[in-house]
Amino acid sequence: MKGEAAKLNETRDRFVAQWGVMGTQWGINRTMAQIHALLMTNPEPMSTDEVMEELHISRGNAHTNLKELVNWGLLRIVTRKGERKEYFEAELDVWEIFRRIVKERKRRELDPALDLLEDCMTESKGMTTAGGRAFHEQMKSLEEFVHFASKMSDRVGSMPHGKTMKLALKLFG
Amino acid sequence: MKGEAAKLNETRDRFVAQWGVMGTQWGINRTMAQIHALLMTNPEPMSTDEVMEELHISRGNAHTNLKELVNWGLLRIVTRKGERKEYFEAELDVWEIFRRIVKERKRRELDPALDLLEDCMTESKGMTTAGGRAFHEQMKSLEEFVHFASKMSDRVGSMPHGKTMKLALKLFG
DNA sequence: CATCTCTTTCAGTAATTATCGAAACTTCAA
DNA sequence: TTGAAGTTTCGATAATTACTGAAAGAGATG
Incomplete structure:
Protein backbone atom coordinates (compact mmCIF):
# COMPACT_ATOMS: atom_id res chain seq x y z
CA MET A 1 0.00 0.00 0.00
CA GLU A 91 1.69 33.87 -6.44
CA LEU A 92 -1.04 31.42 -5.47
CA ASP A 93 -4.20 33.45 -5.87
CA VAL A 94 -5.73 32.38 -9.15
CA TRP A 95 -7.34 35.73 -9.91
CA GLU A 96 -4.08 37.47 -9.33
CA ILE A 97 -2.33 34.97 -11.61
CA PHE A 98 -4.98 35.62 -14.22
CA ARG A 99 -4.59 39.38 -13.97
CA ARG A 100 -0.84 39.22 -14.34
CA ILE A 101 -1.13 37.03 -17.40
CA VAL A 102 -3.78 39.26 -18.97
CA LYS A 103 -1.65 42.32 -18.37
CA GLU A 104 1.46 40.78 -19.87
CA ARG A 105 -0.31 39.37 -22.88
CA LYS A 106 -2.00 42.66 -23.58
CA ARG A 107 1.37 44.35 -23.61
CA ARG A 108 2.92 41.74 -25.89
CA GLU A 109 0.06 40.87 -28.19
CA LEU A 110 -2.59 43.56 -28.24
CA ASP A 111 -0.56 46.76 -28.09
CA PRO A 112 1.63 46.02 -31.13
CA ALA A 113 -1.39 44.91 -33.13
CA LEU A 114 -3.12 48.14 -32.26
CA ASP A 115 -0.18 50.21 -33.47
CA LEU A 116 -0.13 48.38 -36.77
CA LEU A 117 -3.86 48.66 -37.32
CA GLU A 118 -3.97 52.34 -36.47
CA ASP A 119 -1.16 52.95 -38.88
CA CYS A 120 -2.85 51.03 -41.69
CA MET A 121 -6.09 52.87 -40.99
CA THR A 122 -4.42 56.23 -41.26
CA GLU A 123 -2.60 55.32 -44.44
CA SER A 124 -5.76 54.19 -46.14
CA LYS A 125 -7.97 56.99 -44.93
CA GLY A 126 -9.79 58.79 -47.71
CA MET A 127 -8.97 56.27 -50.41
CA THR A 128 -11.46 56.35 -53.23
CA THR A 129 -11.18 53.06 -55.12
CA ALA A 130 -13.37 50.17 -54.05
CA GLY A 131 -10.32 48.18 -52.97
CA GLY A 132 -8.91 51.03 -50.94
CA ARG A 133 -12.16 51.67 -49.18
CA ALA A 134 -12.70 47.99 -48.41
CA PHE A 135 -9.19 47.78 -46.98
CA HIS A 136 -9.80 50.80 -44.82
CA GLU A 137 -13.06 49.40 -43.51
CA GLN A 138 -11.47 46.08 -42.64
CA MET A 139 -8.61 47.79 -40.80
CA LYS A 140 -11.14 49.91 -38.97
CA SER A 141 -13.20 46.91 -37.85
CA LEU A 142 -10.11 45.11 -36.63
CA GLU A 143 -8.84 48.20 -34.88
CA GLU A 144 -12.12 48.74 -33.10
CA PHE A 145 -12.18 45.20 -31.92
CA VAL A 146 -8.60 45.11 -30.68
CA HIS A 147 -9.10 48.46 -29.04
CA PHE A 148 -12.10 47.06 -27.25
CA ALA A 149 -10.16 43.97 -26.13
CA SER A 150 -7.38 46.20 -24.92
CA LYS A 151 -9.75 48.28 -22.81
CA MET A 152 -11.28 45.15 -21.36
CA SER A 153 -7.83 43.91 -20.38
CA ASP A 154 -7.06 47.16 -18.62
CA ARG A 155 -10.28 46.95 -16.69
CA VAL A 156 -9.67 43.39 -15.64
CA GLY A 157 -6.16 44.34 -14.56
CA SER A 158 -7.32 47.07 -12.24
CA MET A 159 -10.37 45.44 -10.79
CA PRO A 160 -10.76 43.70 -7.44
CA HIS A 161 -11.28 39.98 -7.73
CA GLY A 162 -14.89 39.56 -6.74
CA LYS A 163 -15.99 42.43 -8.87
CA THR A 164 -14.41 41.08 -12.03
CA MET A 165 -16.21 37.82 -11.57
CA LYS A 166 -19.54 39.50 -10.95
CA LEU A 167 -19.16 41.62 -14.04
CA ALA A 168 -18.23 38.61 -16.12
CA LEU A 169 -21.26 36.79 -14.87
CA LYS A 170 -23.42 39.77 -15.70
CA LEU A 171 -22.08 39.90 -19.22
CA PHE A 172 -22.14 36.24 -19.96
CA GLY A 173 -24.17 34.52 -17.27
CA MET B 1 3.36 61.59 -56.55
CA GLU B 91 -14.21 35.34 -42.64
CA LEU B 92 -14.28 39.12 -42.34
CA ASP B 93 -16.62 39.70 -39.41
CA VAL B 94 -14.37 40.46 -36.45
CA TRP B 95 -16.78 39.11 -33.89
CA GLU B 96 -17.02 35.86 -35.80
CA ILE B 97 -13.23 35.70 -36.08
CA PHE B 98 -13.02 36.21 -32.34
CA ARG B 99 -15.52 33.46 -31.64
CA ARG B 100 -13.69 30.96 -33.82
CA ILE B 101 -10.40 31.73 -32.13
CA VAL B 102 -11.90 31.48 -28.65
CA LYS B 103 -13.49 28.17 -29.49
CA GLU B 104 -10.29 26.70 -30.89
CA ARG B 105 -8.12 27.93 -28.05
CA LYS B 106 -10.53 26.59 -25.48
CA ARG B 107 -10.30 23.20 -27.10
CA ARG B 108 -6.51 23.26 -27.25
CA GLU B 109 -5.61 25.06 -24.07
CA LEU B 110 -8.40 24.94 -21.53
CA ASP B 111 -9.81 21.45 -21.98
CA PRO B 112 -6.52 19.58 -21.46
CA ALA B 113 -5.69 21.73 -18.44
CA LEU B 114 -9.07 20.93 -16.98
CA ASP B 115 -8.49 17.21 -17.39
CA LEU B 116 -5.16 17.41 -15.65
CA LEU B 117 -6.46 19.50 -12.78
CA GLU B 118 -9.48 17.31 -12.20
CA ASP B 119 -7.25 14.31 -12.11
CA CYS B 120 -4.84 15.89 -9.63
CA MET B 121 -7.77 16.97 -7.49
CA THR B 122 -9.16 13.49 -7.36
CA GLU B 123 -5.82 11.93 -6.57
CA SER B 124 -5.21 14.28 -3.66
CA LYS B 125 -8.72 14.20 -2.27
CA GLY B 126 -8.85 13.32 1.41
CA MET B 127 -5.13 13.66 2.04
CA THR B 128 -4.37 14.40 5.64
CA THR B 129 -0.88 15.87 5.80
CA ALA B 130 -0.50 19.64 5.59
CA GLY B 131 1.33 19.31 2.28
CA GLY B 132 -1.30 17.05 0.82
CA ARG B 133 -4.12 19.32 1.82
CA ALA B 134 -2.38 22.42 0.50
CA PHE B 135 -1.79 20.68 -2.81
CA HIS B 136 -5.41 19.66 -3.04
CA GLU B 137 -6.60 23.20 -2.29
CA GLN B 138 -4.34 24.68 -4.93
CA MET B 139 -5.53 22.19 -7.54
CA LYS B 140 -9.08 22.98 -6.58
CA SER B 141 -8.61 26.72 -6.96
CA LEU B 142 -7.00 26.29 -10.33
CA GLU B 143 -9.66 23.86 -11.44
CA GLU B 144 -12.45 26.22 -10.42
CA PHE B 145 -10.87 29.04 -12.32
CA VAL B 146 -10.22 27.12 -15.50
CA HIS B 147 -13.70 25.68 -15.32
CA PHE B 148 -15.10 29.17 -15.08
CA ALA B 149 -12.98 30.34 -18.02
CA SER B 150 -14.14 27.36 -20.01
CA LYS B 151 -17.79 28.19 -19.35
CA MET B 152 -17.18 31.78 -20.37
CA SER B 153 -15.66 30.61 -23.64
CA ASP B 154 -18.70 28.53 -24.35
CA ARG B 155 -20.94 31.48 -23.73
CA VAL B 156 -18.97 33.68 -26.05
CA GLY B 157 -19.14 31.01 -28.69
CA SER B 158 -22.91 30.82 -28.65
CA MET B 159 -23.71 34.49 -28.45
CA PRO B 160 -25.20 36.53 -31.29
CA HIS B 161 -22.86 38.89 -33.08
CA GLY B 162 -22.31 42.34 -31.76
CA LYS B 163 -24.75 42.08 -28.91
CA THR B 164 -22.26 41.32 -26.18
CA MET B 165 -19.79 43.77 -27.58
CA LYS B 166 -22.31 46.56 -27.54
CA LEU B 167 -23.34 45.78 -24.00
CA ALA B 168 -19.76 45.59 -22.83
CA LEU B 169 -18.89 48.85 -24.55
CA LYS B 170 -21.75 50.50 -22.75
CA LEU B 171 -20.59 49.22 -19.39
CA PHE B 172 -16.91 49.93 -19.94
CA GLY B 173 -17.13 53.17 -21.86
C1' DC C 1 -7.85 4.04 -69.92
C1' DA C 2 -4.68 7.74 -70.72
C1' DT C 3 -4.00 12.15 -69.48
C1' DC C 4 -4.72 16.59 -67.55
C1' DT C 5 -5.54 19.42 -63.48
C1' DC C 6 -5.38 20.00 -59.05
C1' DT C 7 -4.54 18.34 -54.13
C1' DT C 8 -2.03 15.99 -50.58
C1' DT C 9 1.84 13.88 -48.44
C1' DC C 10 6.41 13.48 -46.85
C1' DA C 11 11.49 12.97 -46.44
C1' DG C 12 15.12 16.12 -46.20
C1' DT C 13 16.78 20.64 -44.94
C1' DA C 14 16.65 25.21 -43.01
C1' DA C 15 15.53 28.26 -39.40
C1' DT C 16 14.37 29.10 -34.90
C1' DT C 17 14.23 28.42 -30.08
C1' DA C 18 15.67 26.16 -25.78
C1' DT C 19 19.25 24.43 -22.97
C1' DC C 20 23.85 23.51 -21.25
C1' DG C 21 28.00 24.48 -18.97
C1' DA C 22 31.54 27.23 -17.93
C1' DA C 23 33.41 31.70 -17.19
C1' DA C 24 32.74 36.34 -15.61
C1' DC C 25 30.87 39.21 -12.46
C1' DT C 26 29.10 40.89 -7.72
C1' DT C 27 28.83 41.07 -2.93
C1' DC C 28 29.96 40.21 1.56
C1' DA C 29 32.82 38.93 5.42
C1' DA C 30 37.18 37.40 7.47
C1' DT D 1 42.60 42.07 -0.01
C1' DT D 2 41.33 37.61 -0.74
C1' DG D 3 38.14 34.00 -1.06
C1' DA D 4 33.69 32.00 -0.54
C1' DA D 5 28.91 32.19 -1.98
C1' DG D 6 25.87 33.44 -5.05
C1' DT D 7 24.16 35.62 -9.61
C1' DT D 8 24.39 36.67 -14.43
C1' DT D 9 25.93 36.23 -19.08
C1' DC D 10 26.96 33.98 -23.26
C1' DG D 11 28.94 31.01 -26.99
C1' DA D 12 28.23 26.34 -28.33
C1' DT D 13 25.00 22.63 -29.01
C1' DA D 14 20.66 20.20 -28.89
C1' DA D 15 15.87 20.00 -29.78
C1' DT D 16 12.03 21.56 -32.02
C1' DT D 17 9.42 23.55 -35.54
C1' DA D 18 8.74 25.37 -40.21
C1' DC D 19 9.49 25.01 -45.06
C1' DT D 20 10.78 23.14 -49.54
C1' DG D 21 10.39 20.52 -53.60
C1' DA D 22 9.27 16.65 -55.66
C1' DA D 23 6.51 12.71 -56.03
C1' DA D 24 2.29 10.31 -55.30
C1' DG D 25 -2.73 10.47 -55.16
C1' DA D 26 -7.48 11.63 -56.72
C1' DG D 27 -10.87 12.96 -59.65
C1' DA D 28 -12.59 14.55 -63.95
C1' DT D 29 -12.64 14.50 -69.11
C1' DG D 30 -11.99 13.11 -73.84
Whole structure:
Protein backbone atom coordinates (compact mmCIF):
# COMPACT_ATOMS: atom_id res chain seq x y z
CA MET A 1 0.00 0.00 0.00
CA LYS A 2 1.31 3.36 -1.06
CA GLY A 3 1.84 6.04 1.58
CA GLU A 4 0.17 9.38 1.28
CA ALA A 5 3.49 11.19 0.92
CA ALA A 6 4.55 8.93 -1.95
CA LYS A 7 1.26 9.40 -3.73
CA LEU A 8 1.46 13.15 -3.28
CA ASN A 9 4.94 13.24 -4.82
CA GLU A 10 3.81 11.17 -7.72
CA THR A 11 0.76 13.31 -8.41
CA ARG A 12 2.72 16.48 -8.07
CA ASP A 13 5.40 15.26 -10.47
CA ARG A 14 2.75 14.47 -12.99
CA PHE A 15 1.25 17.91 -12.54
CA VAL A 16 4.61 19.58 -13.09
CA ALA A 17 5.45 17.49 -16.14
CA GLN A 18 2.07 17.98 -17.78
CA TRP A 19 1.86 21.66 -17.01
CA GLY A 20 5.16 21.91 -18.85
CA VAL A 21 3.79 20.15 -21.90
CA MET A 22 0.80 22.45 -21.89
CA GLY A 23 3.02 25.48 -21.59
CA THR A 24 4.53 24.65 -24.96
CA GLN A 25 1.04 24.64 -26.44
CA TRP A 26 0.30 28.05 -24.95
CA GLY A 27 3.40 29.55 -26.50
CA ILE A 28 5.57 29.65 -23.38
CA ASN A 29 8.48 27.33 -22.97
CA ARG A 30 8.38 24.04 -21.18
CA THR A 31 10.85 24.89 -18.45
CA MET A 32 9.11 28.11 -17.54
CA ALA A 33 5.78 26.35 -17.17
CA GLN A 34 7.36 23.53 -15.16
CA ILE A 35 9.03 25.91 -12.75
CA HIS A 36 5.76 27.71 -12.31
CA ALA A 37 3.94 24.47 -11.57
CA LEU A 38 6.69 23.37 -9.21
CA LEU A 39 6.55 26.55 -7.20
CA MET A 40 2.79 26.76 -7.14
CA THR A 41 2.78 23.40 -5.40
CA ASN A 42 5.73 23.86 -3.10
CA PRO A 43 4.89 24.91 0.43
CA GLU A 44 8.23 26.67 0.84
CA PRO A 45 10.04 29.13 -1.43
CA MET A 46 12.79 27.42 -3.45
CA SER A 47 16.31 28.42 -4.40
CA THR A 48 17.78 28.19 -7.90
CA ASP A 49 19.74 25.09 -6.83
CA GLU A 50 16.67 23.33 -5.54
CA VAL A 51 14.81 24.04 -8.77
CA MET A 52 17.78 22.80 -10.81
CA GLU A 53 17.91 19.59 -8.85
CA GLU A 54 14.19 18.95 -8.88
CA LEU A 55 13.79 19.44 -12.63
CA HIS A 56 17.25 18.24 -13.72
CA ILE A 57 18.03 21.40 -15.60
CA SER A 58 21.11 23.59 -15.90
CA ARG A 59 21.83 26.66 -13.84
CA GLY A 60 21.49 28.98 -16.84
CA ASN A 61 18.14 27.58 -17.81
CA ALA A 62 16.81 27.74 -14.25
CA HIS A 63 18.05 31.27 -13.80
CA THR A 64 16.63 32.61 -17.06
CA ASN A 65 13.21 31.17 -16.51
CA LEU A 66 12.98 32.09 -12.83
CA LYS A 67 13.74 35.68 -13.74
CA GLU A 68 11.26 35.61 -16.59
CA LEU A 69 8.57 34.41 -14.20
CA VAL A 70 9.46 37.23 -11.85
CA ASN A 71 9.04 39.65 -14.79
CA TRP A 72 5.60 38.27 -15.45
CA GLY A 73 4.76 38.85 -11.80
CA LEU A 74 4.07 35.17 -11.23
CA LEU A 75 6.95 34.68 -8.79
CA ARG A 76 8.34 36.84 -6.00
CA ILE A 77 11.90 36.88 -4.77
CA VAL A 78 12.18 36.36 -1.05
CA THR A 79 15.22 36.22 1.22
CA ARG A 80 15.80 34.58 4.56
CA LYS A 81 17.42 36.61 7.28
CA GLY A 82 21.13 35.99 7.51
CA GLU A 83 21.26 34.33 4.06
CA ARG A 84 22.41 35.85 0.81
CA LYS A 85 20.72 33.30 -1.39
CA GLU A 86 17.56 34.27 -3.24
CA TYR A 87 14.48 32.14 -2.90
CA PHE A 88 11.43 32.22 -5.12
CA GLU A 89 7.81 31.84 -4.18
CA ALA A 90 4.75 31.70 -6.42
CA GLU A 91 1.69 33.87 -6.44
CA LEU A 92 -1.04 31.42 -5.47
CA ASP A 93 -4.20 33.45 -5.87
CA VAL A 94 -5.73 32.38 -9.15
CA TRP A 95 -7.34 35.73 -9.91
CA GLU A 96 -4.08 37.47 -9.33
CA ILE A 97 -2.33 34.97 -11.61
CA PHE A 98 -4.98 35.62 -14.22
CA ARG A 99 -4.59 39.38 -13.97
CA ARG A 100 -0.84 39.22 -14.34
CA ILE A 101 -1.13 37.03 -17.40
CA VAL A 102 -3.78 39.26 -18.97
CA LYS A 103 -1.65 42.32 -18.37
CA GLU A 104 1.46 40.78 -19.87
CA ARG A 105 -0.31 39.37 -22.88
CA LYS A 106 -2.00 42.66 -23.58
CA ARG A 107 1.37 44.35 -23.61
CA ARG A 108 2.92 41.74 -25.89
CA GLU A 109 0.06 40.87 -28.19
CA LEU A 110 -2.59 43.56 -28.24
CA ASP A 111 -0.56 46.76 -28.09
CA PRO A 112 1.63 46.02 -31.13
CA ALA A 113 -1.39 44.91 -33.13
CA LEU A 114 -3.12 48.14 -32.26
CA ASP A 115 -0.18 50.21 -33.47
CA LEU A 116 -0.13 48.38 -36.77
CA LEU A 117 -3.86 48.66 -37.32
CA GLU A 118 -3.97 52.34 -36.47
CA ASP A 119 -1.16 52.95 -38.88
CA CYS A 120 -2.85 51.03 -41.69
CA MET A 121 -6.09 52.87 -40.99
CA THR A 122 -4.42 56.23 -41.26
CA GLU A 123 -2.60 55.32 -44.44
CA SER A 124 -5.76 54.19 -46.14
CA LYS A 125 -7.97 56.99 -44.93
CA GLY A 126 -9.79 58.79 -47.71
CA MET A 127 -8.97 56.27 -50.41
CA THR A 128 -11.46 56.35 -53.23
CA THR A 129 -11.18 53.06 -55.12
CA ALA A 130 -13.37 50.17 -54.05
CA GLY A 131 -10.32 48.18 -52.97
CA GLY A 132 -8.91 51.03 -50.94
CA ARG A 133 -12.16 51.67 -49.18
CA ALA A 134 -12.70 47.99 -48.41
CA PHE A 135 -9.19 47.78 -46.98
CA HIS A 136 -9.80 50.80 -44.82
CA GLU A 137 -13.06 49.40 -43.51
CA GLN A 138 -11.47 46.08 -42.64
CA MET A 139 -8.61 47.79 -40.80
CA LYS A 140 -11.14 49.91 -38.97
CA SER A 141 -13.20 46.91 -37.85
CA LEU A 142 -10.11 45.11 -36.63
CA GLU A 143 -8.84 48.20 -34.88
CA GLU A 144 -12.12 48.74 -33.10
CA PHE A 145 -12.18 45.20 -31.92
CA VAL A 146 -8.60 45.11 -30.68
CA HIS A 147 -9.10 48.46 -29.04
CA PHE A 148 -12.10 47.06 -27.25
CA ALA A 149 -10.16 43.97 -26.13
CA SER A 150 -7.38 46.20 -24.92
CA LYS A 151 -9.75 48.28 -22.81
CA MET A 152 -11.28 45.15 -21.36
CA SER A 153 -7.83 43.91 -20.38
CA ASP A 154 -7.06 47.16 -18.62
CA ARG A 155 -10.28 46.95 -16.69
CA VAL A 156 -9.67 43.39 -15.64
CA GLY A 157 -6.16 44.34 -14.56
CA SER A 158 -7.32 47.07 -12.24
CA MET A 159 -10.37 45.44 -10.79
CA PRO A 160 -10.76 43.70 -7.44
CA HIS A 161 -11.28 39.98 -7.73
CA GLY A 162 -14.89 39.56 -6.74
CA LYS A 163 -15.99 42.43 -8.87
CA THR A 164 -14.41 41.08 -12.03
CA MET A 165 -16.21 37.82 -11.57
CA LYS A 166 -19.54 39.50 -10.95
CA LEU A 167 -19.16 41.62 -14.04
CA ALA A 168 -18.23 38.61 -16.12
CA LEU A 169 -21.26 36.79 -14.87
CA LYS A 170 -23.42 39.77 -15.70
CA LEU A 171 -22.08 39.90 -19.22
CA PHE A 172 -22.14 36.24 -19.96
CA GLY A 173 -24.17 34.52 -17.27
CA MET B 1 3.36 61.59 -56.55
CA LYS B 2 2.34 58.09 -55.57
CA GLY B 3 -0.93 56.71 -56.92
CA GLU B 4 -3.59 55.43 -54.59
CA ALA B 5 -3.26 51.88 -55.89
CA ALA B 6 0.49 51.86 -55.24
CA LYS B 7 0.03 53.19 -51.75
CA LEU B 8 -2.64 50.61 -51.03
CA ASN B 9 -0.36 47.79 -52.14
CA GLU B 10 2.43 49.08 -50.01
CA THR B 11 0.26 49.43 -46.91
CA ARG B 12 -1.27 46.07 -47.45
CA ASP B 13 2.12 44.40 -47.84
CA ARG B 14 3.19 45.95 -44.59
CA PHE B 15 0.06 44.72 -42.91
CA VAL B 16 0.63 41.18 -44.14
CA ALA B 17 4.29 41.14 -43.15
CA GLN B 18 3.70 42.55 -39.70
CA TRP B 19 0.68 40.39 -38.99
CA GLY B 20 3.00 37.48 -39.71
CA VAL B 21 5.58 38.68 -37.22
CA MET B 22 2.86 39.08 -34.61
CA GLY B 23 1.56 35.61 -35.32
CA THR B 24 4.85 34.17 -34.15
CA GLN B 25 4.41 36.02 -30.87
CA TRP B 26 0.91 34.62 -30.43
CA GLY B 27 2.14 31.08 -30.86
CA ILE B 28 0.93 30.52 -34.42
CA ASN B 29 3.35 30.31 -37.28
CA ARG B 30 4.34 33.19 -39.47
CA THR B 31 3.01 31.79 -42.72
CA MET B 32 -0.39 31.01 -41.27
CA ALA B 33 -0.77 34.54 -39.94
CA GLN B 34 0.42 36.03 -43.23
CA ILE B 35 -2.02 34.02 -45.28
CA HIS B 36 -4.79 35.09 -42.95
CA ALA B 37 -3.83 38.74 -43.29
CA LEU B 38 -3.55 38.39 -47.06
CA LEU B 39 -6.98 36.90 -47.43
CA MET B 40 -8.64 39.27 -45.00
CA THR B 41 -7.53 42.09 -47.24
CA ASN B 42 -8.15 40.53 -50.62
CA PRO B 43 -11.43 41.46 -52.27
CA GLU B 44 -11.56 38.14 -54.15
CA PRO B 45 -11.02 34.58 -52.95
CA MET B 46 -7.52 33.32 -53.80
CA SER B 47 -6.19 30.00 -55.07
CA THR B 48 -3.24 28.14 -53.61
CA ASP B 49 -1.10 29.26 -56.53
CA GLU B 50 -1.96 32.90 -56.04
CA VAL B 51 -1.09 32.67 -52.35
CA MET B 52 2.21 30.93 -53.20
CA GLU B 53 3.12 33.63 -55.65
CA GLU B 54 2.10 36.53 -53.46
CA LEU B 55 4.02 35.33 -50.40
CA HIS B 56 6.86 33.53 -52.19
CA ILE B 57 6.29 30.25 -50.41
CA SER B 58 6.24 26.62 -51.49
CA ARG B 59 3.15 24.69 -52.44
CA GLY B 60 3.42 22.41 -49.42
CA ASN B 61 3.66 25.31 -47.03
CA ALA B 62 0.75 27.14 -48.62
CA HIS B 63 -1.38 24.03 -48.66
CA THR B 64 -0.73 23.09 -45.03
CA ASN B 65 -1.47 26.52 -43.68
CA LEU B 66 -4.52 27.14 -45.84
CA LYS B 67 -6.02 23.90 -44.59
CA GLU B 68 -5.11 24.75 -41.01
CA LEU B 69 -6.90 28.08 -41.35
CA VAL B 70 -9.93 26.27 -42.72
CA ASN B 71 -9.81 24.00 -39.64
CA TRP B 72 -9.82 27.02 -37.41
CA GLY B 73 -12.87 28.28 -39.28
CA LEU B 74 -11.09 31.43 -40.36
CA LEU B 75 -11.19 30.60 -44.07
CA ARG B 76 -13.85 29.05 -46.27
CA ILE B 77 -13.27 27.02 -49.39
CA VAL B 78 -15.20 28.31 -52.38
CA THR B 79 -15.37 27.06 -55.95
CA ARG B 80 -16.20 28.77 -59.21
CA LYS B 81 -18.64 27.08 -61.53
CA GLY B 82 -16.89 25.14 -64.22
CA GLU B 83 -13.56 25.19 -62.41
CA ARG B 84 -12.05 22.40 -60.35
CA LYS B 85 -9.63 24.60 -58.50
CA GLU B 86 -10.30 25.51 -54.88
CA TYR B 87 -10.33 29.11 -53.81
CA PHE B 88 -10.16 30.41 -50.27
CA GLU B 89 -11.92 33.37 -48.76
CA ALA B 90 -11.59 34.81 -45.28
CA GLU B 91 -14.21 35.34 -42.64
CA LEU B 92 -14.28 39.12 -42.34
CA ASP B 93 -16.62 39.70 -39.41
CA VAL B 94 -14.37 40.46 -36.45
CA TRP B 95 -16.78 39.11 -33.89
CA GLU B 96 -17.02 35.86 -35.80
CA ILE B 97 -13.23 35.70 -36.08
CA PHE B 98 -13.02 36.21 -32.34
CA ARG B 99 -15.52 33.46 -31.64
CA ARG B 100 -13.69 30.96 -33.82
CA ILE B 101 -10.40 31.73 -32.13
CA VAL B 102 -11.90 31.48 -28.65
CA LYS B 103 -13.49 28.17 -29.49
CA GLU B 104 -10.29 26.70 -30.89
CA ARG B 105 -8.12 27.93 -28.05
CA LYS B 106 -10.53 26.59 -25.48
CA ARG B 107 -10.30 23.20 -27.10
CA ARG B 108 -6.51 23.26 -27.25
CA GLU B 109 -5.61 25.06 -24.07
CA LEU B 110 -8.40 24.94 -21.53
CA ASP B 111 -9.81 21.45 -21.98
CA PRO B 112 -6.52 19.58 -21.46
CA ALA B 113 -5.69 21.73 -18.44
CA LEU B 114 -9.07 20.93 -16.98
CA ASP B 115 -8.49 17.21 -17.39
CA LEU B 116 -5.16 17.41 -15.65
CA LEU B 117 -6.46 19.50 -12.78
CA GLU B 118 -9.48 17.31 -12.20
CA ASP B 119 -7.25 14.31 -12.11
CA CYS B 120 -4.84 15.89 -9.63
CA MET B 121 -7.77 16.97 -7.49
CA THR B 122 -9.16 13.49 -7.36
CA GLU B 123 -5.82 11.93 -6.57
CA SER B 124 -5.21 14.28 -3.66
CA LYS B 125 -8.72 14.20 -2.27
CA GLY B 126 -8.85 13.32 1.41
CA MET B 127 -5.13 13.66 2.04
CA THR B 128 -4.37 14.40 5.64
CA THR B 129 -0.88 15.87 5.80
CA ALA B 130 -0.50 19.64 5.59
CA GLY B 131 1.33 19.31 2.28
CA GLY B 132 -1.30 17.05 0.82
CA ARG B 133 -4.12 19.32 1.82
CA ALA B 134 -2.38 22.42 0.50
CA PHE B 135 -1.79 20.68 -2.81
CA HIS B 136 -5.41 19.66 -3.04
CA GLU B 137 -6.60 23.20 -2.29
CA GLN B 138 -4.34 24.68 -4.93
CA MET B 139 -5.53 22.19 -7.54
CA LYS B 140 -9.08 22.98 -6.58
CA SER B 141 -8.61 26.72 -6.96
CA LEU B 142 -7.00 26.29 -10.33
CA GLU B 143 -9.66 23.86 -11.44
CA GLU B 144 -12.45 26.22 -10.42
CA PHE B 145 -10.87 29.04 -12.32
CA VAL B 146 -10.22 27.12 -15.50
CA HIS B 147 -13.70 25.68 -15.32
CA PHE B 148 -15.10 29.17 -15.08
CA ALA B 149 -12.98 30.34 -18.02
CA SER B 150 -14.14 27.36 -20.01
CA LYS B 151 -17.79 28.19 -19.35
CA MET B 152 -17.18 31.78 -20.37
CA SER B 153 -15.66 30.61 -23.64
CA ASP B 154 -18.70 28.53 -24.35
CA ARG B 155 -20.94 31.48 -23.73
CA VAL B 156 -18.97 33.68 -26.05
CA GLY B 157 -19.14 31.01 -28.69
CA SER B 158 -22.91 30.82 -28.65
CA MET B 159 -23.71 34.49 -28.45
CA PRO B 160 -25.20 36.53 -31.29
CA HIS B 161 -22.86 38.89 -33.08
CA GLY B 162 -22.31 42.34 -31.76
CA LYS B 163 -24.75 42.08 -28.91
CA THR B 164 -22.26 41.32 -26.18
CA MET B 165 -19.79 43.77 -27.58
CA LYS B 166 -22.31 46.56 -27.54
CA LEU B 167 -23.34 45.78 -24.00
CA ALA B 168 -19.76 45.59 -22.83
CA LEU B 169 -18.89 48.85 -24.55
CA LYS B 170 -21.75 50.50 -22.75
CA LEU B 171 -20.59 49.22 -19.39
CA PHE B 172 -16.91 49.93 -19.94
CA GLY B 173 -17.13 53.17 -21.86
C1' DC C 1 -7.85 4.04 -69.92
C1' DA C 2 -4.68 7.74 -70.72
C1' DT C 3 -4.00 12.15 -69.48
C1' DC C 4 -4.72 16.59 -67.55
C1' DT C 5 -5.54 19.42 -63.48
C1' DC C 6 -5.38 20.00 -59.05
C1' DT C 7 -4.54 18.34 -54.13
C1' DT C 8 -2.03 15.99 -50.58
C1' DT C 9 1.84 13.88 -48.44
C1' DC C 10 6.41 13.48 -46.85
C1' DA C 11 11.49 12.97 -46.44
C1' DG C 12 15.12 16.12 -46.20
C1' DT C 13 16.78 20.64 -44.94
C1' DA C 14 16.65 25.21 -43.01
C1' DA C 15 15.53 28.26 -39.40
C1' DT C 16 14.37 29.10 -34.90
C1' DT C 17 14.23 28.42 -30.08
C1' DA C 18 15.67 26.16 -25.78
C1' DT C 19 19.25 24.43 -22.97
C1' DC C 20 23.85 23.51 -21.25
C1' DG C 21 28.00 24.48 -18.97
C1' DA C 22 31.54 27.23 -17.93
C1' DA C 23 33.41 31.70 -17.19
C1' DA C 24 32.74 36.34 -15.61
C1' DC C 25 30.87 39.21 -12.46
C1' DT C 26 29.10 40.89 -7.72
C1' DT C 27 28.83 41.07 -2.93
C1' DC C 28 29.96 40.21 1.56
C1' DA C 29 32.82 38.93 5.42
C1' DA C 30 37.18 37.40 7.47
C1' DT D 1 42.60 42.07 -0.01
C1' DT D 2 41.33 37.61 -0.74
C1' DG D 3 38.14 34.00 -1.06
C1' DA D 4 33.69 32.00 -0.54
C1' DA D 5 28.91 32.19 -1.98
C1' DG D 6 25.87 33.44 -5.05
C1' DT D 7 24.16 35.62 -9.61
C1' DT D 8 24.39 36.67 -14.43
C1' DT D 9 25.93 36.23 -19.08
C1' DC D 10 26.96 33.98 -23.26
C1' DG D 11 28.94 31.01 -26.99
C1' DA D 12 28.23 26.34 -28.33
C1' DT D 13 25.00 22.63 -29.01
C1' DA D 14 20.66 20.20 -28.89
C1' DA D 15 15.87 20.00 -29.78
C1' DT D 16 12.03 21.56 -32.02
C1' DT D 17 9.42 23.55 -35.54
C1' DA D 18 8.74 25.37 -40.21
C1' DC D 19 9.49 25.01 -45.06
C1' DT D 20 10.78 23.14 -49.54
C1' DG D 21 10.39 20.52 -53.60
C1' DA D 22 9.27 16.65 -55.66
C1' DA D 23 6.51 12.71 -56.03
C1' DA D 24 2.29 10.31 -55.30
C1' DG D 25 -2.73 10.47 -55.16
C1' DA D 26 -7.48 11.63 -56.72
C1' DG D 27 -10.87 12.96 -59.65
C1' DA D 28 -12.59 14.55 -63.95
C1' DT D 29 -12.64 14.50 -69.11
C1' DG D 30 -11.99 13.11 -73.84
